[in-house]
Amino acid sequence: MAQELEFQNAYKYRINVCCSSGCVPFGALKVLKAFEDAVKEFGVEKECKVARTGCIGTCSVGPAVLVEPGDYLYQSVTPERVREIVRDHIVLGLPVKDMLYERNAYFKKQHRLVLRNAGKIDPSRIQDYINMGGYGGLLKCLTDTPQAVINELIASGLRGRGGAGFPTGQKWSLVARAQNSPKYIVANLDEGDPGVFANRTLAEADPHAIIEGMLIAAYAIGAEKGYIYIRSEYPLAIQTLQKAIAQAKAMTLLGESILETPFKFDLELRFGAGAFVAGEETAILASVEGKRAMPRPRPPYPANSGLWQKPTLIQNVETLANIPLIIQNGGAWFAKTGTPKCTGTKCFSLTGKVNNPGLIEVPMGITLREVVFDVGGGVPDGKKFKAVLVGGPSGGCLPDTLLDIPIDYDSLVKVGAIMGSGGIVVLDEDSCMVDTARFFTEFCVDESCGKCTPCRAGLARLKDVFGKITNGAGEMSDITTLEKSSSFIRDGSLCGLGQTAPNPVITTLRYFKDEYIQHIVEKRCDAGKCFKSRGEEEIE
Amino acid sequence: MSTNTVKLKIDGVDVTAAEGTTILKAAKDVGIIIPTLCSLEGLTAYGGCRLCLVEVSGTPKLFPACTTPIGPGMDVTTQSDKLKEYRKIAVQLLLAERTHICSVCVADDHCELQAMANQLGVDHVMFERNWSREEIDSTHDFLVIDRNRCILCTRCIRVCDQIEGVHTLDLKLRGKDSQVIMDLDEKWGNSCSCTSCRKCAKVCPVGAIYVEGEPIEHTKKRDVAEFIVERRNRK
Numbered sequence: 001m002a003q004e005l006e007f008q009n010a011y012k013y014r015i016n017v018c019c020s021s022g023c024v025p026f027g028a029l030k031v032l033k034a035f036e037d038a039v040k041e042f043g044v045e046k047e048c049k050v051a052r053t054g055c056i057g058t059c060s061v062g063p064a065v066l067v068e069p070g071d072y073l074y075q076s077v078t079p080e081r082v083r084e085i086v087r088d089h090i091v092l093g094l095p096v097k098d099m100l101y102e103r104n105a106y107f108k109k110q111h112r113l114v115l116r117n118a119g120k121i122d123p124s125r126i127q128d129y130i131n132m133g134g135y136g137g138l139l140k141c142l143t144d145t146p147q148a149v150i151n152e153l154i155a156s157g158l159r160g161r162g163g164a165g166f167p168t169g170q171k172w173s174l175v176a177r178a179q180n181s182p183k184y185i186v187a188n189l190d191e192g193d194p195g196v197f198a199n200r201t202l203a204e205a206d207p208h209a210i211i212e213g214m215l216i217a218a219y220a221i222g223a224e225k226g227y228i229y230i231r232s233e234y235p236l237a238i239q240t241l242q243k244a245i246a247q248a249k250a251m252t253l254l255g256e257s258i259l260e261t262p263f264k265f266d267l268e269l270r271f272g273a274g275a276f277v278a279g280e281e282t283a284i285l286a287s288v289e290g291k292r293a294m295p296r297p298r299p300p301y302p303a304n305s306g307l308w309q310k311p312t313l314i315q316n317v318e319t320l321a322n323i324p325l326i327i328q329n330g331g332a333w334f335a336k337t338g339t340p341k342c343t344g345t346k347c348f349s350l351t352g353k354v355n356n357p358g359l360i361e362v363p364m365g366i367t368l369r370e371v372v373f374d375v376g377g378g379v380p381d382g383k384k385f386k387a388v389l390v391g392g393p394s395g396g397c398l399p400d401t402l403l404d405i406p407i408d409y410d411s412l413v414k415v416g417a418i419m420g421s422g423g424i425v426v427l428d429e430d431s432c433m434v435d436t437a438r439f440f441t442e443f444c445v446d447e448s449c450g451k452c453t454p455c456r457a458g459l460a461r462l463k464d465v466f467g468k469i470t471n472g473a474g475e476m477s478d479i480t481t482l483e484k485s486s487s488f489i490r491d492g493s494l495c496g497l498g499q500t501a502p503n504p505v506i507t508t509l510r511y512f513k514d515e516y517i518q519h520i521v522e523k524r525c526d527a528g529k530c531f532k533s534r535g536e537e538e539i540e
Numbered sequence: 541m542s543t544n545t546v547k548l549k550i551d552g553v554d555v556t557a558a559e560g561t562t563i564l565k566a567a568k569d570v571g572i573i574i575p576t577l578c579s580l581e582g583l584t585a586y587g588g589c590r591l592c593l594v595e596v597s598g599t600p601k602l603f604p605a606c607t608t609p610i611g612p613g614m615d616v617t618t619q620s621d622k623l624k625e626y627r628k629i630a631v632q633l634l635l636a637e638r639t640h641i642c643s644v645c646v647a648d649d650h651c652e653l654q655a656m657a658n659q660l661g662v663d664h665v666m667f668e669r670n671w672s673r674e675e676i677d678s679t680h681d682f683l684v685i686d687r688n689r690c691i692l693c694t695r696c697i698r699v700c701d702q703i704e705g706v707h708t709l710d711l712k713l714r715g716k717d718s719q720v721i722m723d724l725d726e727k728w729g730n731s732c733s734c735t736s737c738r739k740c741a742k743v744c745p746v747g748a749i750y751v752e753g754e755p756i757e758h759t760k761k762r763d764v765a766e767f768i769v770e771r772r773n774r775k
């Protein structure tokens with residue numbers, strides 16, 4: 001360990017090049033190579049380390065490069081300008097001003113706990129993680145009783161980040177108390193919502209935080225085997241995790257007698273085929289067992305009867321990444337961030353008509369207005385804000401008048417939205433709310449597993465009604481049909497997919513009914529999205 | 541075997557039943573019949589049709605009676621304006637989902653969906669009907685499946701797997717495109733696992749699976765699963 005620190009400290013500068021799935025399409029790998037070449041060319045490779053890291057957080061102006069010390073953040077770096085950065089900044093000590101990212105409210109209002117190491121460490125090196133205090137939570141917990149670990153979690157107030165917000169400590173107690181064995185842990189990295197990339201980014205940037213979280217959970221509940229369920233469309237995250245697991249095994253952090261204690265835990269990846277519903281907890285269980293990813297009724301709850309009818313803890317990976325921090329710093333420390341009923345932070349994928357899109361992490365309780373206008377920097381091109389869709393494809397569309405509500409599980413549900421997996425899409429005046437509801441309904445029609453009547457047959461009929469209204473054949477009675485069937489789908493569906501799928505319809509009907517009436521009565525769409533013939537749609 | 545009993549109220553009636561009993565069964569034992577379509581005695585519960593939803597006081601959530609176990613002190617309501625409305629919507633959705641024309645259906649008058657519509661007072665369908673054109677397979681010697689009449693209750697799949705024990709039938713695709721298939725999507729006539737036992741036709745609630753040329757009242761024997769399970773458990 002001392003040798004490793006010496007190795008790290010030998011460097012005066014560290015150039016972190018983001019090579020996550022956000023920056024790679026902008027040419028990040030070429031930039032990385034250019035830095036490696038330039039450092040050699042100027043003969044500074046002994047004092048300047050070039051590292052390949054995960055997401056730095058400025059995905060919209062990638063490739064992003066962070067130079068330490070001093071936290072100098074460069075944006076839109078091209079291979080052509082890399083020599084300039086190395087010559088001026090590293091050799092002469094003069095940062096290249098015109099390429100620096102201006103640290104505005106985008107960073108000031110963020111609070112990076114889960115993404116603590118993102119963009120700072122090389123995710124392919126376990127030493128980088130350890131140097132940041134990684135696996136310290138595991139060390140600490142091994143000297144405690146499992147019950148003490150659970151108590152710390154209960155004190156932290158942490159709630160599940162996968163959508164439902166179930167208190168994590170309580171869930172651990174349930175699995176710990178279950179009499180059957182063996183026990184299992186499944187880390188949920190399915191992330192089936194379109195436009196959401198927080199979990200992928202986390203895995204690409206800091207895989208060991210997830211693994212450490214699982215280890216602590218395993219110790220607390222008495223599990224010996226874990227699975228990370230990840231969609232196969234995430235090749236870089238898969239590769240990063242596989243490497244991390246191998247490194248952890250080599251250092252006896254995984255496997256038999258972990259750190260020479262009697263504690264043992266084995267970890268494997270399982271791949272999903274990319275169905276949205278596969279992220280639902282009972283569907284995941286079926287899929288890990290090799291069956292069709294179809295939800296089943298609860299009870300029995302996975303805590304008592306999960307994988308192969310054994311007690312199973314299912315936890316989102318963002319939830320897991322919080323655990324090491326809680327164990328190291330204490331539950332009371334964690335509870336200081338956020339609100340009393342909703343502690344800590346939440347990662348959001350902020351997209352749509354907003355100046356600073358990207359992956360953000362903000363304290364719970366921040367208002368939607370701060371997220372859209374301060375962190376997000378507002379709507380570009382002088383356009384007017386219209387609505388914000390919170391919670392992914394089955395989230396709620398909220399108007400300007402609701403922007404001052406705090407972001408927490410309960411406040412969002414009250415206004416018809418959900419936390420979901422943390423998708424926030426900003427819509428401006430060019431969006432048609434009827435068309436938006438139609439779009440997300442169609443997504444859910446395609447993703448419904450088909451098991452229960454409301455979701456399978458109900459959503460398909462909602463889609464028909466939207467087809468009618470947006471083609472100019474709408475009647476006022478269609479509004480009643482939409483209202484009645486969406487409340488049946490919400491109240492009557494078997495799993496969370498159907499229960500939340502009508503949210504975009506319900507909220508647009510609640511907050512933007514005039515647009516529906518305009519479409520039906522005047523056959524008018526101010527945003528110019530509807531009433532198009534087939535040909536026009538194709539040209540667009 | 542646990543002999544613990546649970547006390548609860550269903551529609552105001554005091555009920556005592558063994559722990560683990562479903563609301564559906566506990567209600568039936570005191571003569572309260574909750575509407576169902578996918579549930580069938582002798583088979584595992586599925587929870588798909590959602591006809592059996594009931595209210596439990598103290599929570600706004602609705603619970604499927606066929607899969608929800610009773611709990612001590614529960615106060616269950618099986619009939620309310622909201623439940624009636626929802627059950628009617630469910631039946632209308634099933635009627636609109638594929639091609640249901642009672643007058644030309646083999647199961648006319650012996651159809652559980654039709655009977656349910658009558659019982660619940662469904663007198664119109666508020667949705668545009670989706671006139672489906674799904675595949676009809678009549679390659680088997682005498683069994684026919686008309687997927688346009690299927691309501692995806694999966695009774696046939698469960699009876700074939702759990703009672704006959706061969707698992708010829710299963711689902712392919714998902715959502716509104718889901719279809720009952722034989723083996724790995726073979727024509728029925730080519731299925732190598734089907735024993736031609738007819739149990740799937742006996743339990744089908746509608747006219748989706750039937751025996752060609754046989755009067756429907758001869759085919760249907762919806763208690764076949766319950767009967768076999770009872771016989772198997774005979775001491």
Ligand SMILES: Cc1cc2nc3c(=O)[nH]c(=O)nc-3n(C[C@H](O)[C@H](O)[C@H](O)COP(=O)(O)O)c2cc1C
Nearest residue numbers: 160161162188191192279280281315316319496497
């Ligand atoms: C349709 C549907 C999709 C879901 N997808 C995910 C997902 O991709 N990732 C996730 O962590 N949870 C997902 N969930 C929530 C899980 O069912 C479960 O609540 C969660 O993984 C529990 O972990 P947590 O307590 O840490 O949030 C989904 C739920 C539903 C109904």
Ligand code: SF4
Nearest residue numbers: 449451452455495498
């Ligand atoms: S709500 Fe939709 S996804 Fe969930 S079980 Fe029912 S049909 Fe399947």
Ligand code: SF4
Nearest residue numbers: 700734735737738740
């Ligand atoms: S006839 Fe019997 S074996 Fe063949 S599909 Fe039907 S239930 Fe299964």
Ligand code: FES
Nearest residue numbers: 587589590592606
């Ligand atoms: S009978 Fe309960 S859901 Fe079908």
